Amino acid sequence: AQPGAAEPVPAPMRDLVWGKLNFLHTTDTHGWHGGHLQEPQYSADWGDYVSFAQHMRARAHKDGVDLLLVDTGDRVEGNGLYDASTPKGKYYYDIYRQQDVDIICTGNHELYVASTADGEHLYTVPNFKTNYIASNLDYIDPRSGERMPMAQRYRKFQTKNQKLDIVAFGFLFDFIGNANNTVVQPVKETVKEQWFQEAIMEETDVFVVIGHVGVRMPEFQIIFRAIRKQNPLTPIVFFGGHVHIRDAVAYDARSFAVASGRYFETIGWMSVDGELERAARSEDARPSFHRRYIDNNLSGLHHHTGLNATTFPTEHGRNVSAMITSSRTALDLDYAFGCAPKTLWMSRSPYPGKDSIYSWIETEVLPDVAVNPDRRHLPRLAIVNTGAIRFDIFQGPFTRDTTYIVSPFLSTMAYLPDVPYAMARKVIKLLNNAGKIASSSSAPPDNRFMANPEQLAVNESIIITVNEEGVASDDDAADLTGDPAPQKPLGEGTNADQRPPRLTEGYTTRDDIGTDGDDTVHLPVNFYVVPNCIQAEVGFPSDGEPETVDLVFMDFITPWVLMALSFLGGEYGREEVQLYVDGTFTELMAGWIEKNWPKRC
Numbered sequence: 001a002q003p004g005a006a007e008p009v010p011a012p013m014r015d016l017v018w019g020k021l022n023f024l025h026t027t028d029t030h031g032w033h034g035g036h037l038q039e040p041q042y043s044a045d046w047g048d049y050v051s052f053a054q055h056m057r058a059r060a061h062k063d064g065v066d067l068l069l070v071d072t073g074d075r076v077e078g079n080g081l082y083d084a085s086t087p088k089g090k091y092y093y094d095i096y097r098q099q100d101v102d103i104i105c106t107g108n109h110e111l112y113v114a115s116t117a118d119g120e121h122l123y124t125v126p127n128f129k130t131n132y133i134a135s136n137l138d139y140i141d142p143r144s145g146e147r148m149p150m151a152q153r154y155r156k157f158q159t160k161n162q163k164l165d166i167v168a169f170g171f172l173f174d175f176i177g178n179a180n181n182t183v184v185q186p187v188k189e190t191v192k193e194q195w196f197q198e199a200i201m202e203e204t205d206v207f208v209v210i211g212h213v214g215v216r217m218p219e220f221q222i223i224f225r226a227i228r229k230q231n232p233l234t235p236i237v238f239f240g241g242h243v244h245i246r247d248a249v250a251y252d253a254r255s256f257a258v259a260s261g262r263y264f265e266t267i268g269w270m271s272v273d274g275e276l277e278r279a280a281r282s283e284d285a286r287p288s289f290h291r292r293y294i295d296n297n298l299s300g301l302h303h304h305t306g307l308n309a310t311t312f313p314t315e316h317g318r319n320v321s322a323m324i325t326s327s328r329t330a331l332d333l334d335y336a337f338g339c340a341p342k343t344l345w346m347s348r349s350p351y352p353g354k355d356s357i358y359s360w361i362e363t364e365v366l367p368d369v370a371v372n373p374d375r376r377h378l379p380r381l382a383i384v385n386t387g388a389i390r391f392d393i394f395q396g397p398f399t400r401d402t403t404y405i406v407s408p409f410l411s412t413m414a415y416l417p418d419v420p421y422a423m424a425r426k427v428i429k430l431l432n433n434a435g436k437i438a439s440s441s442s443a444p445p446d447n448r449f450m451a452n453p454e455q456l457a458v459n460e461s462i463i464i465t466v467n468e469e470g471v472a473s474d475d476d477a478a479d480l481t482g483d484p485a486p487q488k489p490l491g492e493g494t495n496a497d498q499r500p501p502r503l504t505e506g507y508t509t510r511d512d513i514g515t516d517g518d519d520t521v522h523l524p525v526n527f528y529v530v531p532n533c534i535q536a537e538v539g540f541p542s543d544g545e546p547e548t549v550d551l552v553f554m555d556f557i558t559p560w561v562l563m564a565l566s567f568l569g570g571e572y573g574r575e576e577v578q579l580y581v582d583g584t585f586t587e588l589m590a591g592w593i594e595k596n597w598p599k600r601c
């Protein structure tokens with residue numbers, strides 16, 4: 001862990017179940033390779049993961065089984081370690097490559113900005129050579145204009161110890177927001193390609209499909225059906241991401257899919273057991289699958305390796321932690337812009353509400369920063385999509401690192417001048433409806449893409465009732481213990497003297513397999529659904545309604561705003577959208593904090 005990172009608190013643990021073929025999975029790490037310095041349950045860093053993987057590989061070798069490491073993209077954007085340097089990623093590429101990842105693919109965040117895709121092509125693809133797979137992604141060389149696969153389309157290899165044949169693919173969901181130096185082929189087209197049809201006819205023991213794709217998204221279903229059609233008995237395992245949640249689902253009795261969360265909070269574990277060699281395959285022989293969501297903290301990593309603070313760190317792991325420390329220092333990530341007077345939550349607290357980060361943006365930040373010097377006298381509606389805010393703000397120092405953690409994007413505030421108020425006021429309602437504003441082929445994707453991916457997976461707020469003794473209500477307790485018994489203290493029976501241990505708050509995952517996936521037994525936390533967008537009225541007359549307003553919005557949501565206006569009878573084109581205020585939203589927010597919050601805590 002990094003110097004100053006919160007010490008993990010011991011908690012009741014569930015062990016890993018090993019099989020013949022085992023996997024460790026990271027996804028959507030978004031630059032958090034230094035770990036969560038303020039959160040004890042996720043405070044291990046990439047160096048600790050390097051040590052962990054070394055020990056786990058050694059155990060696999062000793063037991064004659066195999067372990068593969070998988071990463072399913074969105075490694076960038078979301079933390080100072082990647083975002084704070086010029087150019088972005090100056091330190092990240094060398095840190096990330098220290099882990100021996102066996103199968104790796106691209107996420108949408110590697111592609112939003114052309115220079116990020118260039119970085120992927122120039123550094124990560126060569127760093128991982130034949131381990132990098134790009135089944136449906138091409139890169140366009142900026143000099144020659146030549147279009148080429150970002151990496152090989154698939155990979156066939158043998159595992160180290162059992163010599164199992166593996167055919168692996170690496171997909172990205174049907175993303176359309178990429179910069180123009182890459183081409184994402186829709187998955188339904190890719191599976192029709194000759195190379196894919198030939199690849200799925202290869203003799204193999206197991207298919208491994210990794211993808212920056214939610215495990216319940218249609219893209220994985222398409223791939224599953226295509227492979228299964230030709231291979232009725234072959235085990236197929238899927239590793240997904242993008243939706244930022246822990247999840248597991250079996251598509252049939254011989255397939256299994258796992259998603260391993262976000263922000264390097266989780267290291268996913270999957271094991272496959274049974275007769276895996278194709279020579280032993282039969283209608284009756286079925287593989288078994290296990291999943292575990294490992295909290296990324298040192299006490300858990302010690303537990304799973306049977307080691308301790310002295311014996312756990314390897315030389316390589318220590319060196320990687322040191323690389324991270326010196327990069328964080330060079331980037332001055334601990335520089336504090338101000339002191340957050342209280343914790344502001346994205347989804348743990350209701351919106352609107354006094355502890356909601358969105359209410360803070362709406363009522364305090366926007367009125368101050370949504371100001372165009374030449375139009376400050378004109379009323380405006382300022383709209384921010386909730387997906388633009390990526391993490392909670394904890395009470396205490398708000399640092400350079402926190403800035404990118406909360407708001408990593410380069411989005412600016414755009415506007416349309418003098419929109420009739422009668423029309424402009426209805427836009428927010430349309431943006432916050434579920435589904436698409438219009439169903440035409442040129443319409444932007446589902447409105448919920450303006451919100452955070454975590455919100456995609458949940459339709460209703462999940463509110464946990466816990467009394468002062470830390471006891472959850474019947475249902476919640478049953479969820480935690482897997483036991484529908486009446487109310488009982490959380491964690492009862494997990495220690496020798498039957499006193500309930502103090503549980504920390506964290507993930508209490510319910511997936512298709514059950515409620516025992518998390519490696520750490522936690523107290524549940526609330527999850528409130530928030531709208532796709534929030535809106536502030538700024539500079540409005542004290543009485544009466546304005547005739548027209550400036551409609552100000554994050555440039556990222558331009559397609560949705562134009563579609564909403566068109567639906568309301570206002571035809572505005574992209575060329576009419578102008579920059580409202582200089583600087584990125586991130587810079588505006590950091591500037592507000594510097595001006596309004598106390599400098600020191």
Ligand SMILES: Nc1ccn([C@@H]2O[C@H](COP(=O)(O)O)[C@@H](O)[C@H]2O)c(=O)n1
Pocket residue numbers: 028074108109112242243385386387388389409410411448449450451452453556
């Ligand atoms: N400029 C941007 C880019 C993205 N977003 C939000 O992020 C979501 C995608 O996040 P993933 O980590 O899943 O790729 C997207 O749906 C937007 O909500 C944004 O606000 N501004």
